[in-house]
Amino acid sequence: MSAPLMQVRDLTMDFAGLRALSSVDFDVAEGRITGIIGPNGAGKTTLFNLIAGRFRPTRGHIRFADCEIAGLRPNAICRMGISRTYQTVRPFPGLSVLDNVRVALLYGRRAGALSHAEIEHEVLETLDFVHLRPLADRLAERLIPLERKRLELARALATGPRLILLDELIAGLTPTETLEMMETIRAINERGITVLLIEHVMKAVMGLSHHVVVLHHGEKIAEGDPAAVAQHPDVIQAYLGARL
Amino acid sequence: MSVTIAVQLVVNGILLGGVYALAAFGLSLIFGVSGVLNLAHGEFLMGGGLLVWLAWDLTGLNPFLLTAMIAPLAFGAGYLFEKGLIRPLAQRKEHVRLASAVLVTLGAALMMEDIADFLSLNTQYEKSVDLFLPTIVLDKVYLPSLKLVILGLVLALIAGLFLFLKRTYLGLAVQAVTQNRRGALLNGVNTVRINAIAFGIGTVLAAVAGGFEVVDTYVAPNIGLPLTLKYLCIIVMGGLGSFAGVALGGIIIGLGEAIVGFFQPAWGQTVAFLLLVAILLIRPKGLFGR
Amino acid sequence: MKRAHALLLLLVVLLLAIPAAPIESRTYVLQVLTFMFVSVVLAQSYDIVGGQMGYVNLGHITFFAVGAYAFGILFNLNMGLLASLALGTAVVVVFAALISYPFFRLRGAYFSLAAFGLVKLMEQLTINLGWLTGGSNGLKVTPGNRVLAMYYASLGVVAAVVVASWLIERSRLGLALKTIREDEEVAEDFGVPTFRVKAQALILSAVFPAIIGGLYTWYINFIDPNQVYGLSVALTPVAMAMLGGSGVLVGPVLGAVFLYLMQELIYTQTAHLHGAMMGLVIVLVGLFMPGGLVRLGPVARVLRRLGLTVEEA
Numbered sequence: 001m002s003a004p005l006m007q008v009r010d011l012t013m014d015f016a017g018l019r020a021l022s023s024v025d026f027d028v029a030e031g032r033i034t035g036i037i038g039p040n041g042a043g044k045t046t047l048f049n050l051i052a053g054r055f056r057p058t059r060g061h062i063r064f065a066d067c068e069i070a071g072l073r074p075n076a077i078c079r080m081g082i083s084r085t086y087q088t089v090r091p092f093p094g095l096s097v098l099d100n101v102r103v104a105l106l107y108g109r110r111a112g113a114l115s116h117a118e119i120e121h122e123v124l125e126t127l128d129f130v131h132l133r134p135l136a137d138r139l140a141e142r143l144i145p146l147e148r149k150r151l152e153l154a155r156a157l158a159t160g161p162r163l164i165l166l167d168e169l170i171a172g173l174t175p176t177e178t179l180e181m182m183e184t185i186r187a188i189n190e191r192g193i194t195v196l197l198i199e200h201v202m203k204a205v206m207g208l209s210h211h212v213v214v215l216h217h218g219e220k221i222a223e224g225d226p227a228a229v230a231q232h233p234d235v236i237q238a239y240l241g242a243r244l
Numbered sequence: 245m246s247v248t249i250a251v252q253l254v255v256n257g258i259l260l261g262g263v264y265a266l267a268a269f270g271l272s273l274i275f276g277v278s279g280v281l282n283l284a285h286g287e288f289l290m291g292g293g294l295l296v297w298l299a300w301d302l303t304g305l306n307p308f309l310l311t312a313m314i315a316p317l318a319f320g321a322g323y324l325f326e327k328g329l330i331r332p333l334a335q336r337k338e339h340v341r342l343a344s345a346v347l348v349t350l351g352a353a354l355m356m357e358d359i360a361d362f363l364s365l366n367t368q369y370e371k372s373v374d375l376f377l378p379t380i381v382l383d384k385v386y387l388p389s390l391k392l393v394i395l396g397l398v399l400a401l402i403a404g405l406f407l408f409l410k411r412t413y414l415g416l417a418v419q420a421v422t423q424n425r426r427g428a429l430l431n432g433v434n435t436v437r438i439n440a441i442a443f444g445i446g447t448v449l450a451a452v453a454g455g456f457e458v459v460d461t462y463v464a465p466n467i468g469l470p471l472t473l474k475y476l477c478i479i480v481m482g483g484l485g486s487f488a489g490v491a492l493g494g495i496i497i498g499l500g501e502a503i504v505g506f507f508q509p510a511w512g513q514t515v516a517f518l519l520l521v522a523i524l525l526i527r528p529k530g531l532f533g534r
Numbered sequence: 535m536k537r538a539h540a541l542l543l544l545l546v547v548l549l550l551a552i553p554a555a556p557i558e559s560r561t562y563v564l565q566v567l568t569f570m571f572v573s574v575v576l577a578q579s580y581d582i583v584g585g586q587m588g589y590v591n592l593g594h595i596t597f598f599a600v601g602a603y604a605f606g607i608l609f610n611l612n613m614g615l616l617a618s619l620a621l622g623t624a625v626v627v628v629f630a631a632l633i634s635y636p637f638f639r640l641r642g643a644y645f646s647l648a649a650f651g652l653v654k655l656m657e658q659l660t661i662n663l664g665w666l667t668g669g670s671n672g673l674k675v676t677p678g679n680r681v682l683a684m685y686y687a688s689l690g691v692v693a694a695v696v697v698a699s700w701l702i703e704r705s706r707l708g709l710a711l712k713t714i715r716e717d718e719e720v721a722e723d724f725g726v727p728t729f730r731v732k733a734q735a736l737i738l739s740a741v742f743p744a745i746i747g748g749l750y751t752w753y754i755n756f757i758d759p760n761q762v763y764g765l766s767v768a769l770t771p772v773a774m775a776m777l778g779g780s781g782v783l784v785g786p787v788l789g790a791v792f793l794y795l796m797q798e799l800i801y802t803q804t805a806h807l808h809g810a811m812m813g814l815v816i817v818l819v820g821l822f823m824p825g826g827l828v829r830l831g832p833v834a835r836v837l838r839r840l841g842l843t844v845e846e847a
Contacts, residue, residue, distance in 0.1 A: 275643075279643075281643050281646075281647060329817070329821065332821055333820075333821075333824075336824055338642065339588035339589075339590065339642075339715060340780075340824050340825075341824075342590050342642060342643055342646060343584070343590045343772065343776055343780065343820075343824075344776075344820045344821070344824050345820070346590060346592065346646060346772065346820070347769075347772065347773055347776060347816050347817065347819055347820030348816075348817050348820035348821055350765070350769055350816070351769075351773075351813045351814065351815075351816030351817035351818075351819075351820060352813065352817055353765075353813070354765060354766065354769070354809050354810070354812065354813030354816065355809070355810045355813035355814055355817065356813075357809065358807055358808070358809030358810035358813060359807070359810050361809070362806055362807055362810070469765060470654065473650070473651055473654055476647050476651070477651065480644055480647060480648070510658075510661070510662045511658075511662065513658055514654075514655055514658045514659070514662075516651075517651045517652075517654060517655045518655070520648065520651065521636055521648070524636065524639065524640060524644075524648065525636050525639070
């Protein structure tokens with residue numbers, strides 16, 4: 001078993017008297033899909049915010065590819081190979097779909113390494129992958145929510161990440177859309193990109209993840225493969241009997 | 245430097261800061277509730293002061309009484325100002341709204357200053373109300389009781405504002421909107437009306453400060469903008485939404501001006517801005533900002 | 535050739551030819567145009583930070599003022615026109631780089647306010663450092679008949695700032711500026727080095743007012759704090775950019791031309807209340823034209839026909 005891509009140790013985050021995360025420890029294996037689940041307020045998005053560099057943790061370490069990244073600026077973390085999507089979708093509203101993706105290519109991990117022509121080619125390819133090519137010139141603020149999620153995905157992929165953080169991508173989708181999105185996420189993983197995803201839709205998380213970490217009130221209460229976690233008494237109690 | 249001078253400077257500084265803080269509270273209220281920096285705020289102070297002077301010149305009545313009498317007018321002016329000039333901007337994208345608000349309020353400030361200037365043609369430029377009250381002398385420190393009266397009134401008004409915000413339903417609604425607009429809206433608060441009321445109250449505070457100013461020193465058409473800047477320095481320095489921050493900011497700037505003004509008169513006016521930059525460099529959200 | 539390019543060429547030829555045209559009061563026309571060019575440069579350069587990046591820099595005029603004074607001081611030391619301009623501009627560039635540190639820690643209204651305070655601060659500094667700047671009495675430079683030279687020089691700067699804006703907009707930097715305008719936090723999440731980009735934009739926006747400020751001093755021979763730091767002077771570039779259309783290439787130019795002509799009209803036709811009338815115009819622009827002329831239906835259509843697309847506000 002190769003060394004984990006990312007190691008989180010003793011990660012703790014306090015916000016003016018509120019402890020959002022408490023001594024969280026886990027590893028993220030390279031090339032796998034790891035799911036983060038837990039009831040609302042468990043600290044999942046805070047975890048993503050810490051990994052992506054939005055906040056500096058109160059205490060703890062995040063090691064990514066042999067580098068300590070806790071407390072680094074978001075743009076440095078992006079260039080190291082981590083990108084993300086957001087719980088409430090945030091594409092650049094006044095920019096076209098093309099420009100949204102172009103920015104990621106121009107400033108992401110491969111910034112400066114691609115020629116003008118290569119960038120244009122990559123942009124279109126990425127849009128094809130998420131089925132947004134026909135909407136290339138549309139302003140992001142004019143997209144419907146599903147299209148915006150796809151755009152966020154395209155933008156996150158365009159940075160050339162080694163690890164991608166997906167925050168509730170499936171929430172609010174119809175069953176058909178859910179299956180499509182799950183396929184897309186698998187396809188991303190098959191390209192070799194490590195996936196860390198937060199989800200509430202249990203079927204999706206359990207169906208996609210190789211490994212699951214469960215948070216509750218900022219603490220990790222369980223970890224393991226989906227089947228085992230589903231049976232774990234603490235997890236069941238935390239969800240008060242949610243059916244899995 | 246002797247102790248008496250030092251004490252005198254501190255006293256002057258606090259008095260100065262107190263009046264600044266009063267008007268700054270008004271601006272802070274407006275900013276907190278509506279998110280708009282009313283750059284014409286200082287002009288309302290100027291207008292209030294000039295109006296009090298005019299009434300005093302015509303009737304000879306007690307200027308403090310006159311100040312109380314123009315308060316309702318000031319409320320109306322603020323209310324209408326919000327309704328006509330600020331409300332239309334609410335729906336715009338953030339940076340567009342900011343630029344629009346800047347243009348609208350600064351344009352209004354320009355108009356008000358120029359009109360006051362025009363109306364002041366052929367009269368003395370700086371107007372002041374002459375009120376003679378005894379000076380209290382405490383061991384070589386001079387305390388003009390006029391300034392003490394004003395400071396007393398300022399403190400009373402600030403206390404009144406504080407009670408209003410914490411104890412009345414309207415005040416709580418104002419706080420709610422300041423902290424979380426959507427939340428307040430979802431709880432049934434009429435945020436549109438609160439905006440207008442906040443503007444009204446804020447303008448009253450400015451106009452009353454103007455009434456104090458014309459008695460204490462003087463009021464002239466061109467004082468509006470430098471004062472507005474000073475208030476903005478105070479509230480940015482103190483941190484948005486913080487009552488204590490505005491009070492502290494006012495005192496710091498008042499003291500700073502008094503002290504620097506004593507040693508280097510020409511630099512007194514730049515103190516406010518220099519303090520602002522210094523504090524923002526250390527704490528970008530202000531002293532108490534969230 | 536595209537219609538827009540043809541029209542542009544025609545306009546340029548026209549402007550270049552005016553000094554030779556046999557019209558009476560030609561000197562007056564040249565002077566009016568020269569001052570209009572100054573306004574255009576200020577509005578267009580402001581918009582790099584104000585429109586493309588979305589930071590309403592109310593302190594933009596300080597670049598003009600410092601450039602004007604720096605030139606005047608250097609020119610009076612007999613450094614010659616070009617050297618004074620170059621060195622004066624360098625001073626402004628350093629100034630812009632230095633202030634970007636504290637100022638870009640602020641966002642939105644806080645930033646705009648601090649920037650506006652900078653104007654007052656610089657004005658006060660200029661008055662207080664009388665031994666250097668002449669204080670409130672102003673600064674004089676040796677006069678000369680410079681009408682024609684100034685006309686072409688300022689036209690050149692207009693061309694330069696328009697071309698520069700255009701190049702920035704199409705470049706990687708321009709895209710970064712837009713992302714900062716749209717969502718600065720997310721921009722950083724996707725690799726944009728926001729602090730560096732903001733500083734670059736500020737410096738670029740400072741170069742052109744610095745040059746035109748120096749030329750301005752050279753041209754009118756006398757500057758004082760009121761001329762270069764006045765409230766109206768500080769606000770006008772912002773009003774012009776918004777009136778014409780902030781964030782769109784030709785917007786500030788259109789706004790500057792329109793507002794400048796209106797200013798000329800007000801000042802020459804009425805005796806009093808100039809400030810109030812300009813104030814009113816500015817209020818009306820703020821209230822009714824957030825998108826600017828360029829985004830008004832008929833105007834936008836014409837621009838599209840010319841091949842200049844305009845996205846909505």
